Amino acid sequence: MEDWEQRHRALYGESAWRRVLRGTWVLTAWRIGYDRSMPPQDRGSAAQIARERTWLPAAKLLALALWRAGRDADALVDDVPLDRALWWLGGARHGELHTAPYPADETAGVVNWSQLAQREGVLLDPARDVVQAQVLAAVADDRLLGETWDGTGRPPVLFGDRVRALETTGLPEGAPPWKLSVDYAHTRIREANRGLGRRWAPRPEERWAARTLHQTLTALPDMPDLRAPVEAAALLWVQRARHLIDVSTTIRTVQDEHPDTLHLRSDARPYGWALQATDVALRDIGTPAHDLEWQWARRPNEQSIAAWERQHFPRPLRAHVQVLEDLLAALTELTHAVFHTQEL
Numbered sequence: 001m002e003d004w005e006q007r008h009r010a011l012y013g014e015s016a017w018r019r020v021l022r023g024t025w026v027l028t029a030w031r032i033g034y035d036r037s038m039p040p041q042d043r044g045s046a047a048q049i050a051r052e053r054t055w056l057p058a059a060k061l062l063a064l065a066l067w068r069a070g071r072d073a074d075a076l077v078d079d080v081p082l083d084r085a086l087w088w089l090g091g092a093r094h095g096e097l098h099t100a101p102y103p104a105d106e107t108a109g110v111v112n113w114s115q116l117a118q119r120e121g122v123l124l125d126p127a128r129d130v131v132q133a134q135v136l137a138a139v140a141d142d143r144l145l146g147e148t149w150d151g152t153g154r155p156p157v158l159f160g161d162r163v164r165a166l167e168t169t170g171l172p173e174g175a176p177p178w179k180l181s182v183d184y185a186h187t188r189i190r191e192a193n194r195g196l197g198r199r200w201a202p203r204p205e206e207r208w209a210a211r212t213l214h215q216t217l218t219a220l221p222d223m224p225d226l227r228a229p230v231e232a233a234a235l236l237w238v239q240r241a242r243h244l245i246d247v248s249t250t251i252r253t254v255q256d257e258h259p260d261t262l263h264l265r266s267d268a269r270p271y272g273w274a275l276q277a278t279d280v281a282l283r284d285i286g287t288p289a290h291d292l293e294w295q296w297a298r299r300p301n302e303q304s305i306a307a308w309e310r311q312h313f314p315r316p317l318r319a320h321v322q323v324l325e326d327l328l329a330a331l332t333e334l335t336h337a338v339f340h341t342q343e344l
Contacts, residue, residue, distance in 0.1 A: 004016065004070075004071060004074055007076065008076060008077070011076065011294055012078075012291075015103070016067060016070060016071070016076075016077050016103070017063070017067055017103035017104075019077055019078070020063045020066045020067050020070070020077045020159070021059075021060065021063045023063075023066075023077075023159060023160070023163040024059045024060070024062045024063040024066065024130070025056075025059045026163050026166050026167060027059070027062070027130050027134050027162065027163065027166065028055050028056075028058065028059040028062070028130050029171075030134075030166045030169075030171060030172070031055075031129065031130045031133050031134070032055050033171055033172065054122065054123070054126055055126055057116060057119060057123050058123045058126035058127045058130065059127075059130070060111055060116060061089070061097075061116060061120065061123045061124070061127045062085055062089070062127040062130055062131065064088075064097065064102075064103075064116070065085040065086075065087075065088035065089050065097060065127070066080055066082075066084075066085045066159055067103055068088050068093070068096065068097065069084045069085055069087065069088065072093075076160075077159060077160070078158065078159055078160025078161075078163075078291070078295075079158055079159075079160065080158065080159045081156040081157065081158060081159075082131055082134055082135055082138075082156075082157045082158065082159050082162055083131060083135055083156075083157065085127075085131055086128060086131055089124060089127050089128050089131070090124055090128065097120075098113070098116075098117040098120070134157065134162050135157050138157040138161075138162055138165070138314070139154065139157075141165070141314050141315050141316070142154055142155075142310070142314075144315060145310055145315060155307065155310060155311035156311075158311070158312075160291065160295075161311065161312055161314065164288045164291065164292075164314075164317060165314040165315075165316050165317060166316075167288070168288065168316040168317050168319075168320045169316040176316070176319075176320065177284070178281065178284045178285075178320060178323070181277070181280050181281040181284065182281045182323055182324070182327055184277050184280075184281075185274070185277040185278045185280070185281040185327055185331075186327060186330060187277075188270065188273050188274040188276075188277040188278075189274045189277075189278070189327075189330045189331055189334050190330075191267075191270055191273075191274075192270035192271050192273070192274045192334055192338075193333070193334050193337065195267075195270060196334075196337055196338065196341055197341050199267075200267075200268060200269070200270060201341060202271060202338045202339075202341055203261060205257075205258040205261050205262070206258075206261060206262065206269075206271050206272070206338055207338060207339055207341075208254075208257075208258075209254040209255075209257070209258065209262055209271075209275070210271070210335045210336075210338040210339035211339050212250070212253075212254050213247075213250055213251065213254055213275075213335055214332070214335050214336060214339060216246060216247055216250040217247060217328060217331065217332045217335060218332065219243075220235075221235060221239040221240055221242055221243035221246075236305060236309070237309050237313040237317075237318060237321065238289075238292055238293060238296045238309075238313075240321050240325065241285060241288070241289035241292060241317075241321055242289060242293065244282050244285050244289065244321065244324050244325075244328070245282070245285070245286055245289050245290070247282060247328060248279050248282035248283060248286065251275050251276075251278065251279045251282075252279060254275070255272065255275060255276070255279075262275060263276065271334070271338055274331065274334060275331075278327060278328075278331050281324065281327060282324060282327075284320070285320060285321065285324060288317060292312055292313070295312050296308070296312075
């Protein structure tokens with residue numbers, strides 16, 4: 001199965017085990033309401049330690065089941081239906097869960113496989129609970145999408161899709177993890193707009209950056225490679241996400257051309273500060289957008305655009321794209337003004 005591991009490293013830059021272990025902790029943290037950004041003193045509380053003593057090993061048990069499911073099907077772990085793990089967690093394949101081979105990745109060295117097997121009696125139910133909770137949550141999200149109104153069946157909940165959805169959503173009842181960076185970028189753009197022509201005026205290099213960036217901001221998103229004709233009249237979600245990456249790349253390019261001006265975080269040079277804050281907000285979408293481009297490239301010819309987007313672009317990810325598009329609309333307005341404002 002060396003080719004199976006190589007495909008993960010080539011596509012994601014990490015081993016199958018590392019990817020599935022990180023993803024199962026995302027699923028588990030959402031299930032138990034564990035905030036990885038909480039202060040250290042809260043993470044060290046007795047209640048938190050007790051939870052981690054059960055749920056962290058349960059996440060590893062779930063990771064092992066998903067790793068085996070992907071390996072068994074010769075499928076990328078992202079493409080494994082989440083409920084397939086139940087086959088190895090008390091189901092028909094349970095007897096094979098704790099048999100060699102085990103993951104050989106460097107991160108697997110921190111797992112004591114025999115100890116994990118010995119504790120299975122108390123870990124099996126929490127691991128299964130994570131799967132069931134995520135499938136139910138994904139079904140609830142799916143029912144709110146317009147694509148479900150045509151009566152077609154619900155697509156399977158894939159491990160990778162669910163991880164991406166939760167990394168965008170954050171904890172239940174909490175703010176999305178990207179909210180602070182987006183709000184801060186809006187603040188920097190507003191401050192730059194308020195002072196333009198009064199407290200500050202653009203230098204030639206800022207006007208050059210604005211002209212260059214405006215072309216990318218107002219361009220239509222590139223069309224991804226297609227394996228079948230597109231029947232959708234509107235822009236595809238994968239196109240819209242790709243456009244956000246393109247803008248982020250262009251921002252960094254123009255900043256690097258004039259770092260002394262456009263990398264400054266200063267009230268005297270607020271345009272560069274606004275660009276920097278916007279780029280930070282855009283980077284949050286980078287990894288899921290790249291992952292979904294790879295998913296798109298492997299879309300079966302018989303799968304419609306609507307069916308693909310319904311399966312791989314959940315509501316939280318769509319909301320994130322829309323919020324970032326609103327941010328770019330504000331940056332476009334500022335960029336247009338910077339280009340057309342003369343030096344004082």
